[in-house]
Amino acid sequence: MTGILLVNLGTPASPRVADVRRYLREFLGDPRVIDLPAPARWLFLHLLILPFRPRRSAAAYAQVWLPGGSPLLVHGRALQAALAAELGAGSSVELAMRYGAPSIGAGLARLAGAGVERIVALPLFPQFSEAATGSARARIQEEWERLPSAPPLEIRGDFFSDRGFLEAWAAVAAPVLASFRPDHVLMSYHGLPERQLRAADPSGTHCLSSPRCCDAPGALRRPCYRAQCFATTRALAPLLGLGSAAHSLSFQSRLGRTPWIGPHTDRVLPELAARGVRRLAVVCPSFVADCLETLEEIGIRARDQWRALGGEELRLIPSLNAHPAWVRAVRGILQREPDRR
DSSP states (O other), X not given: OEEEEEEEEEEOSSSSHHHHHHHHHHHHTOTTTSOSOHHHHHHIIIIIITTTHHHHHHHHHHHHOBTTBXXXXXXXXXXXXHHHHHHGGGEEEEEEEEEESSBHHHHHHHHHHTTOXXXXXXXXXXXXXXXXXXXXXXXXXXXXXXXXXXOOEEEOOOOTTOHHHHHHHHHHHHHHXXXXXXXXXXXXXXXXXXXHHHXXXXXXXXXXXXXXXXXXXXXXXXXXXXXHHHHHHHHHHHHTTOOGGGEEEEEEOOOSSSOBOSSBHHHHHHHHHHTTOOEEEEEOTTOSSOOIIIIIIIIIIIHHHHHHTTOSEEEEOOOOTTOHHHXXXXXXXXXXXXXXX
């Protein structure tokens, strides 16, 4: 029997301030997420983030919290159940979070206790970044090494250009776009600090060297998060029947005052409104499940910003969640050759 471990980012236990603070302390305390020297990271976290952000984040979580828990957890559980049904009796499927519960260690222990012959772990991040994929892979490896008599482990890599992943997005988005009939489609990805992008460039000369660096030959030969986001957009647009003028790309979820990769979603919206776009659809292809960043940041705050700019309507396209096309795609990703990065 094969054990499957699906790993997403994480969630607080509740929208209460204390639980959100506990979650943020673990999440933002990760040196791969806030990649500053330890003293600077401690000062940033304990003087600038934890005294203020938990209350604001708790209020945001409260707006999207579901009866079964956070959206990320609820949709993750649904994907876990659907994938287990898709794979059948020969597999055991567990869901884990890099931060918070259910933990990676607990998930691996449950799989080992079920007597699986091997474990295949899938970090649910389409585009590779050290802050998300790298951190998840490292924790999976650490927890696996702690298991007594651990079964063999395989960890799958990024899937930004996987055909099943792209077709799943088309299956989810196309019907919404057909009924909504937007003037423009914005593909909004989670952002990263520019320094993290440059750190992933071994040459030190390519990343962010020009506005078109992510379209240059060889941009995808290294694990460049921004280049992978551009590649996802280029591959997904024709599946949705979108010409070059009908869609654009942006990055959301900035934190702090250091430069983050752009263009920034909240700054692109005024530009689109000034161009005469009235009906805007937003797709978030760096997320495979609806969460705070999609439902609150885009579905509420960006929608309110759009209306204040004079836009008629902003429609958030639902994420992949547990759509049958995505379940099939996950099965395909799990069955491909293991990542050797």
